[in-house]
Amino acid sequence: MNELVKQSVAIAFIGYSKSGKSTICGHFLYQMGDLDEKQLEKYELLANQINQGSSKYAWHFDKLKLERERGHSVNWNVRHYQNDNIELNLLDTPGRRHYIKNRLTALSQADVAVLVVDPLGYKDHLTEGTLAEHLLICRAFGIEQIIVLVNKMDDEDVQYSETIFCETKTDLIKLLKQAKYNPKKVSIIPTSGWEGENLVAKTKKMGWWKGQTLNEKLSSLRIKRKMDLPLRIPILDVYRISGVGSVAVGKIATGQVSEGQQIAIAPIGVVPNIKTIERYYKNYKNGECGSLIGINIKGVGLKLAKKGLMIGDPKNDPPCQITQFTAQITLVNLQMRKKVGYCPVIDCHTSHIPCKLFRIVSKIDPKTKEVIEKSPKYLVNQDTVVVIFKPIVPMSAETFYKYPKLGRILVRNNNIIEATGFIISTIKKDSDSQN
Ligand SMILES: Nc1nc2c(ncn2[C@@H]2O[C@H](COP(=O)(O)OP(=O)(O)OP(=O)(O)O)[C@@H](O)[C@H]2O)c(=O)[nH]1
Ligand SMILES: [Mg+2]
Numbered sequence: 082m083n084e085l086v087k088q089s090v091a092i093a094f095i096g097y098s099k100s101g102k103s104t105i106c107g108h109f110l111y112q113m114g115d116l117d118e119k120q121l122e123k124y125e126l127l128a129n130q131i132n133q134g135s136s137k138y139a140w141h142f143d144k145l146k147l148e149r150e151r152g153h154s155v156n157w158n159v160r161h162y163q164n165d166n167i168e169l170n171l172l173d174t175p176g177r178r179h180y181i182k183n184r185l186t187a188l189s190q191a192d193v194a195v196l197v198v199d200p201l202g203y204k205d206h207l208t209e210g211t212l213a214e215h216l217l218i219c220r221a222f223g224i225e226q227i228i229v230l231v232n233k234m235d236d237e238d239v240q241y242s243e244t245i246f247c248e249t250k251t252d253l254i255k256l257l258k259q260a261k262y263n264p265k266k267v268s269i270i271p272t273s274g275w276e277g278e279n280l281v282a283k284t285k286k287m288g289w290w291k292g293q294t295l296n297e298k299l300s301s302l303r304i305k306r307k308m309d310l311p312l313r314i315p316i317l318d319v320y321r322i323s324g325v326g327s328v329a330v331g332k333i334a335t336g337q338v339s340e341g342q343q344i345a346i347a348p349i350g351v352v353p354n355i356k357t358i359e360r361y362y363k364n365y366k367n368g369e370c371g372s373l374i375g376i377n378i379k380g381v382g383l384k385l386a387k388k389g390l391m392i393g394d395p396k397n398d399p400p401c402q403i404t405q406f407t408a409q410i411t412l413v414n415l416q417m418r419k420k421v422g423y424c425p426v427i428d429c430h431t432s433h434i435p436c437k438l439f440r441i442v443s444k445i446d447p448k449t450k451e452v453i454e455k456s457p458k459y460l461v462n463q464d465t466v467v468v469i470f471k472p473i474v475p476m477s478a479e480t481f482y483k484y485p486k487l488g489r490i491l492v493r494n495n496n497i498i499e500a501t502g503f504i505i506s507t508i509k510k511d512s513d514s515q516n
Contacts, residue, residue, distance in 0.1 A: 089168040089372045090302050091332055093157075093191035093224075095184065095215050097206045098176035100197040101232040103154050105274035106173045107138030109295065112281040113162050116141050138274065142173040155180055157187035159373065161361050167300055170332075170373045178211075181496050185218065185428045186388070190317060190332045192304045192371070193226040194219045195295075197274075199233035200249045207252060214498060216260035217413065221491050221501035227267050228298055229253055234287065235273040243289040246271045268298050306370050312336030312344070313400065313479070313487060314376075314392040315430035321383050326356070328375045329386055331431070334486055336394065338368045338376070345395040346378075347477035348402030348510075349385055352395050353378045389432030391477040391487075402510040403478055405439060405471045410492055410502030411447060415462040423460065425499060427470060428491040429478050436470040443467050460500075467505070480504050 094102040110116045124140040133152050142158040154175035162169050174184040206212045231249050234241050254264040278284040281296045314331040345352050356377040358368050368374040391400040423438040444454040447465040481488030481503035492500035
């Protein structure tokens with residue numbers, strides 16, 4: 082019988098800074114028993130010593146000294162939890178724009194996004210466009226399921242008010258519609274991450290709430306996956322564990338892996354063997370599509386194995402280094418028109434690669450794909466164009482048509498998302514063939 086029977090779902094918590102993402106994640110896991118009383122007391126004691134007592138739950142995710150001293154997340158962090166029928170990987174992301182790259186790394190791997198807002202702060206982020214940008218990124222990465230938490234319902238100016246919740250919900254519904262998410266399919270749940278209301282147990286402080294708790298919603302999630310594609314694991318991180326060696330962590334985007342199997346790592350072109358596969362400190366013989374796993378790779382040091390690389394099967398459509406790719410992109414936030422030579426960062430799966438605009442092939446109608454203008458001179462905001470980019474450092478990427486989740490891209494310049502789109506074709510290194 083297969084060892085990994087439970088469906089594994091990756092859930093990214095997103096939202097502007099201080100909306101309460103890390104607190105919700107920490108308190109949720111406290112209520113689920115992953116964080117015990119003793120550990121929480123320790124967090125509280127240490128946090129109080131540096132005047133960060135209100136971050137005690139967040140510390141279950143915020144582990145860096147910098148994060149704890151400043152009281153905000155810098156990196157993405159993952160913790161895992163399972164119940165009888167589902168395994169959840171909670172990915173907490175930083176809300177600050179400065180760390181958008183870390184947010185994108187985590188979001189690129191998410192099946193579901195939980196958008197966290199607070200009723201007193203969200204309006205500023207509506208006007209600034211921060212919330213719209215969060216949903217734009219979800220769309221760009223193909224995340225179809227969104228859950229919204231209206232958090233901090235305990236705030237003294239909110240006092241668990243149904244009226245305030247409903248007003249916030251009305252604005253959020255408009256936002257979801259603008260981002261082309263069907264609000265009827267999005268659960269909008271009132272919570273207090275600090276007080277732990279509506280996370281696991283049904284709230285008693287909001288008697289008016291008849292909907293699900295966060296846990297009920299998460300437990301009911303089901304993700305459709307394409308099971309028949311060759312192996313692909315974008316590397317999320319690599320650790321060196323003494324006595325073990327290099328362990329690459331990643332979510333199996335497609336296919337499956339087995340202990341002892343040979344793998345190909347692109348674009349560095351090494352083909353090591355998998356020594357062991359582990360998930361949360363337990364060894365497994367196999368890993369299946371959708372699971373977040375750690376792979377102990379024999380003989381590949383930390384200098385070579387890095388975040389953003391792609392693991393595949395050397396015998397079945399192995400991932401490769403590409404020298405250029407053609408993409409369809411829509412310019413969404415371009416302040417100034419751009420021409421050939423423009424060099425943004427392309428966020429694609431877990432990689433963030435600077436790429437040079439090599440050619441603007443055409444401007445097209447996104448609905449009909451009809452060419453409106455051949456070889457336009459400039460990229461102009463709102464236009465949909467077919468372009469060719471050349472990575473300026475080695476890159477491995479896939480087409481959207483073959484690997485839908487992996488062929489999606491964001492075009493980022495000075496930490497602003499200027500375009501979103503997908504890869505139509507690639508040219509592999511040492512080959513003239515297009516894929
Ligand atoms: N009153 C109240 N405060 C909360 C609640 N949730 C979080 N907070 C407080 O809000 C502050 C920020 O919480 P975090 O969980 O660190 O916020 P975050 O969204 O992770 O912020 P970034 O990591 O910067 O993106 C902390 O002081 C929390 O104690 C809540 O439900 N009610
Ligand atoms: Mg945080």
